[in-house]
Amino acid sequence: MKDSEHIIQAINRGDIEAFKQVYALYYSVLVTYANSILADSEDMGEDIVQDVIANIWEAKTQFASYSSFKTYLYNAVRNAALNHIKHQGAADKYIEYLQYEYTPFDYSGVNVEEIYRQLFALIDHLPYRCREIFLLHMEGKRNEEIARVLQLSVETVKTQKKRAMAYIRANIDKSLLYE
Amino acid sequence: MEYIETIIVKYLTGTITDTENDVLQQWLSSSAEHRKLFEQICNDTTLVARYRSYAAIDEVAAKRRFLARVYPQKLHTFVRRTWRYAALLIPAVLLSLYVYMNREVEPAPEFTLTEVQPGESQAVLKLDNGFEMSLDSTSKSIQFDESVTAEMMSGTITYMPRATKSTIEYNTISVPRGGEFRLTLSDGTRVHLNAESSLRFPVVFTGGERKVQLTGEAYFEVVPNSSSQFIVEVAGTRVRQYGTVFNINAYDGRPEVVLVSGSIGVTTATAGAEVRLAPGQRAFCDDKIMVTDVDVASYIGWTKGRFTFDNRRLDEIADILTRWYDTPIEIDDKSVAEMRFTGSVSRSATIHHIMNAISYAQGVEVAVVGDKIKIYK
Incomplete structure (x- = not known):
């Protein structure tokens, strides 16, 4: 059995360790997702995600597979965020627009939030200097520019970029589950 | 079979293999919606902010x-x-x-x-003649005279000596509350100044000593030079380095010196003999100098x-x-x-x-x- 199915079984059993793992893996990205929907009332994102996860625990929600668990998380957070906006008296048209705009599963069947999650978890675990260099690289900065901004040699920038990519290669398949 | 999300992550980070790229291309060519979404993700300029x-x-x-x-x-x-x-x-x-x-x-x-x-990169640069200039994250170049220029960029200032000088000119960089600033001195030594701190230093180092004066907190990465010692004077304490990275916190007037790597010696006016620190040690300088082993990470986390x-x-x-x-x-x-x-x-x-x-x-x-x-x- 795959690790991902182990964690689902543990969640179904109500194993607290599995829930701790959910925090490490999903909490931050779900809050970012909620906040992107909430826009103005940003400090609600954390509360919404807390409620969603605690509700799984309290209601002893069961999941058939890892992917149904993921779908549930993103959908539940999205719906809770939309509800929050509705309660604040937003116009129906606006809610409709948000519902369309923030479907976690794109019409193409791709979960964009899941891309962010994997990408961010990988970046987050790079050593500090390596990470700053890689972020500038992702912003489209050239090696020379990065070297100037961070006061490093171009050689150092190149080595650190290589290190970042080697780390990502080594860990990306694990990042599906573990941080 | 790998998820398409993971393959896209690999593409974005430049770690995609040829076989995976084939899968990606196939997926892209199978629908116009796939291509549209993929382009959106690749051109997302808010990714880093996110x-x-x-x-x-x-x-x-x-x-x-x-x-x-x-x-x-x-x-x-x-x-x-x-x-x-x-x-x-x-x-x-x-x-x-x-x-x-x-x-x-x-x-x-x-x-x-x-x-x-939170705070941001900001500081005030004061010249010997009393002239003041505010420093922030914008890029500019400061010409002092033919002997030295300073280059500013994204919260750092770098002094670049062009010629040696006989007269010593001092600059002072003061960081207010809610600020921090990085500088590279003319010898290449790097200093990261924390909020409510200041550093006075010669624009160009000359002679057998490189002496600077600190208030507040700073992190030093000193370029070794056997013929010219680097000395930090802070609240009646002297920190003399022997090729070294260290942090000094003297907000309350009693310097706390933590050595990250290399070797430094600490003296105070009252303590007499110099106390040598090993990496991972902290010297607390009051009337006496007390040395303890510490977890360095918690002292330099701010940098x-x-x-x-x-x-x-x-x-x-x-x-x-x-x-x-x-x-x-x-x-x-x-x-x-x-x-x-x-x-x-x-x-x-x-x-x-x-x-x-x-x-x-x-x-x-x-x-x-x-x-x-x-x-x-």
């Missing part, structure tokens, strides 16, 4: 909140245990009741915690964009946060001031993240009262 807000979220504090919620029985033991001590508190309760009855109406909060922005507190008192933490967020924090209750907090939080987030972390971990309340933040039971 990562930054992701990184600012404290999932460890959130996990603790969750555990407190689903394990309320732990709280019960706490309440039971506390109840025993509650009797002792009755006089205090009566007193606070009295204070409460006679209180002035509390001023309304003038801001919310999420509005308190990596984090607050790292290892069993620090809340009143000390409040001072540190006040300097960075430029917002007064008040703790009236002595027992709260003496609580100890351990944790690490990003310095680039608004103040409510660290306040939440402290509030959940210590079970204290945090509120904005008038123009200040109060921490209380």
Whole structure:
């Protein structure tokens, strides 16, 4: 059995360790997702995600597979965020627009939030200097520019970029589950 | 079969293999919607900003909140245990009741915690002739004379000597509350100045000594030079380096020197002989110099964009946060001031993240009262 199915079984059993793992893996990205929907009332994102996860625990929600668990998380957070906006008296048209705009599963069947999650978890675990260099690289900065901004040699920038990519290669398949 | 999400991540990070690229291309050519979505992701200019807000979220504090919620029985033991001590508190309760009855109406909060922005790169450069220039994150070049120029870019200033000089000219860089600044001295030594700190240094180093004067806190990466010692003078203490990385914190006038790597010697006016530090040691310079082994990470976390507190008192933490967020924090209750907090939080987030972390971990309340933040039971 795959690790991902182990964690689902543990969640179904109500194993607290599995829930701790959910925090490490999903909490931050779900809050970012909620906040992107909430826009103005940003400090609600954390509360919404807390409620969603605690509700799984309290209601002893069961999941058939890892992917149904993921779908549930993103959908539940999205719906809770939309509800929050509705309660604040937003116009129906606006809610409709948000519902369309923030479907976690794109019409193409791709979960964009899941891309962010994997990408961010990988970046987050790079050593500090390596990470700053890689972020500038992702912003489209050239090696020379990065070297100037961070006061490093171009050689150092190149080595650190290589290190970042080697780390990502080594860990990306694990990042599906573990941080 | 790998998920298409993971393959896209590999593409974005430049770690995709040829076989995976084939899968991606096939997926792209199978539908126009796939291509549209893929282009959107690749051209997303907010990706890095999104990562930054992701990184600012404290999932460890959130996990603790969750555990407190689903394990309320732990709280019960706490309440039971506390109840025993509650009797002792009755006089205090009566007193606070009295204070409460006679209180002035509390001023309304003038801001919310999420509005308190972190510090940013800013400083003031003062020349010998009294001329002042403000430094920020913009790029510019400063010409002093033919012997030296300084280049400014994204919160750093770099001194580049062009020729040697006979007269010594000094510059002072002062960082206000809510600020930090990095500089590279003419010998290549790098200094990261924390909030409410200043450094006075010769524009170009000459002679057998490289001497600078510090107030507040700074992190040094000194370029070794056997013919010219690097000396930091701070609050009556001298730190002499032998090719080295170290942090000095002298906010309260008693320098705390932590050695990261290399070797340094510390002397004070009263202590007499020089005390040599090994990496991982801290010298606390009061009347005497006390040396202890420490976890270096918690002393230099700020240079990596984090607050790292290892069993620090809340009143000390409040001072540190006040300097960075430029917002007064008040703790009236002595027992709260003496609580100890351990944790690490990003310095680039608004103040409510660290306040939440402290509030959940210590079970204290945090509120904005008038123009200040109060921490209380």
